[in-house]
Amino acid sequence: MNVLLAEVAQATQRLADAGVPSPRFDAEELAAFVHGVGRGELHRVADADFDARYWEAVARREAREPLQHITGRAFFRYLELQVGPGVFVPRPETESVVGWAIDAVRAMDVVEPLIVDLCTGSGAIALALAQEVPRSRVHAVELDEGAYGWARKNVEGSRVTLHRGDALTAVPELDGQVDLVISNPPYIPLTEWEYVAPEARDHDPQLALFSGEDGLDVIRGLERAAHRLLRPGGIVVVEHADTQGGQVPWVFAEDRGWADAADHPDLNNRPRFTTARREVP
C-alpha cells in the first residue's frame, strides 16, 4: 500500500470516531483535493509527493466542518459550484427535485421556458435548469448578502439572471408569465435546532435553515409568490423536510387557485417535495 492510501485508512478511522456520516468517502475526497487528483487516482500518488496538508484538512473535517467548505467546491448534478462559509451547501436530495422539474418543463413543449428559482443560495438549482433545459430563461432570487455573493460567482458566464431580494415580493415584472417556479427554501422547525447535524447547524447560515415554529413560514409565503408569478397552467415545485409531506400539499389548496397538488419522494423514498399547477380559469 502506498503512503497516501495508508494515511487515508487512518483518516477514515478518525472521521468515523468523530461521527462523520461518510468517513471513507470524505477521507478520499480530501486526499484527492489536497493532491490535485481524482478519487480513483489516489494509488498513483508517489510516496515522495505525500502532502502533509492532508492532515490539516482531516482535522477540520474531524471538527465537523463541511467537506465542501474545506475543498471550496460542491458537486450538483452536472455542475461544480463554488461554496464556502456564508452559503448553504447544495444537497443530493435536491438533485431529484430538480430532475422532476426538468422533466415537467420539457413536457410543456414551450419554446423558451421562463423559470424562477426562489431562495437560490449558491445558484445550484437555477444553474442546473439553465444547463439542462435548452433555451430556458432562468431567474434566481436570493435575500442574504453573503449567499448572493457566492451565487454571483457561480452564475458568471451562465444564462441565469440573478436578483438580490425577498423571494416573497421578487421579480414583479414577471408576474403571470412564468412557466415554472422552483424553490428549496428554509424549512426546518425552530424547535428542531438541537437535532440538526453539526455541519449544517454550525456552518450553514441560519436564514438558510429555519423557518418559524413549524418550519413552514417561508413555504406559506412562497405559495402566494408562486401564484403571482405563474401563468395559468404553470407549475410550482417546492422542497420540504421529510416530515412535512402531509402538510405542504395542503398549502397549495384548490380554494387558493391550485390544481393537482401532489407530494413526491426522494431517492431514499422519503417525502421530499410538493408540486402543484396554477389553475386554468
Ligand SMILES: C[S@@+](CC[C@H](N)C(=O)[O-])C[C@H]1O[C@@H](n2cnc3c(N)ncnc32)[C@H](O)[C@@H]1O
Ligand atoms: C435551504 S437554502 C437552499 C439554497 C439552494 N436553493 C439550494 O438548494 O442549495 C435556502 C436559501 O434561501 C435563502 N432565503 C431565506 N429566506 C429568503 C427570502 N425570504 N427570500 C429570498 N431568499 C431567502 C437563504 O438565504 C438560503 O440561501
